[in-house]
Amino acid sequence: MQQKPLYDRVALIGLGLIGSSLARAIRRKALAGHVAGHARSQQTRDQSMKLGFLDSVHASPEEAAEGADLIVLCTPLGAYDAVLERIAPVLAPGATVSDVGSCKASVAESFARHLPAGVHGIPGHPVAGTENSGPEAGFATLFEQRYCIVTPAPDTDPAALKRLIALWEGVGAMVEPMDAQHHDRVLAITSHLPHLIAYTIVGTASDLESQLKRERASENALVETREVIKYSAGGFRDFTRIAGSDPVMWRDVFTMNRDAVLEMLGRFQEDLVALQRAIRWGEGDKLEDWFTRTREVRRGVVEQGQAGRFYATEKDGED
Ligand code: NAP
Helix, strand or coil, X not given: CCCCCCEEEEEEECCCHHHHHHHHHHHHCCCEEEEEEECCCHHHHHHHHHHCCCCEEECCHHHHHCCCCEEEECCCHHHHHHHHHHHHHHCCCCXXXXXXXXXXXXXXXXXXXXXXXXXXXXXXXXXCCCCCCCHHHCCCCCCCCCEEEECCCCCXXXXXXXXXXXXXHHCCCEEEECCHHHHHHHHHHHHHHHHHHHHHHHHHHHHHHHXXXXXXXXXXXXXXXXXXXXXXXXXXXXXXXXXXXXXXXXXXXXXXXXXXXXXXXXXXXXXXXXXXXXHHCCCHHHHHHHHHHHHHHHHHHHHCCCCCCHHHHCCCCCC
16 A cells, blocks of 8 residues: 655755755655745756656745645755745644755754744754755765754654654655754864865965966966866865865855854864974874874774765765
């Protein structure tokens, strides 16, 4: 006998990498009776229907959300308040509003500001993604074997939470409930800071390349056009992949998770200076000890199956 889907109507607001992957996965696993979607541009809405991962597409977020028992915000974080303001009047009592954003404390505040009584706001964050954006970038298996963190409040309705967890488990994720502030500190070091470092190093290398080019041109030497790209296999390539991530999404992450990122940046700078000193004073033992410890960390990540499959498919990673 066919089982009843978990939700009658799921509305996804934002149809990029994450929204379109969730739509694909929900439909593949028949977890909703109907999957409705909204994106800002006509082009994305048309493309989403063409790709066939939605049952209906809507020109406004409120049309998509109307009658939905689950609404998931999948836009950049900076768009949340405007979207919530628009959908709040059409939300049915008992509906759940969740999201996939990379910071959680700011989302809990937005939900508290906008959601009417009787609507369950439960923030969520699938720790899965790639550096690609848009509806074409999504794929149904994105969340398989990846963690999804949910940050319920102490008074969150247990039945609504259980149903949301069942949805994420249904698309293959391993769900971990967590306090929102704790989430933001952990993700600041595991995700946000690595992105900041990648954005920095790629920008610095690009500046250096321009400078070298100018110096050589003034010496009338043969100008090597793209040395950074040419020699990128030497470790730099992985940074360029991360630094290719969506600028708007990451602008919003750093704006919304400012305090936790600044705290982790302070710790990082201390350690960087310690390594700088060890290099200056030729303290090879210190460097070797440090690198041995970090190699163990990498082994742990691999052993837990969280190392990603970039080299096999180029389609899997973590945000
Ligand atoms: P994306 O591929 O760039 O897609 C963003 C989507 O949001 C697009 O469909 C865009 O529509 C829509 N959108 C933007 N502003 C909107 C607005 N004001 N109203 C309605 N729709 C709007 O982004 P993504 O990578 O899926 O990221 C979405 C969210 O997931 C972010 O909050 C991010 O923090 C979180 N996240 C991302 C990753 C990752 O690795 N990328 C991983 C985990 C969580 P148009 O195409 O029409 O502009």
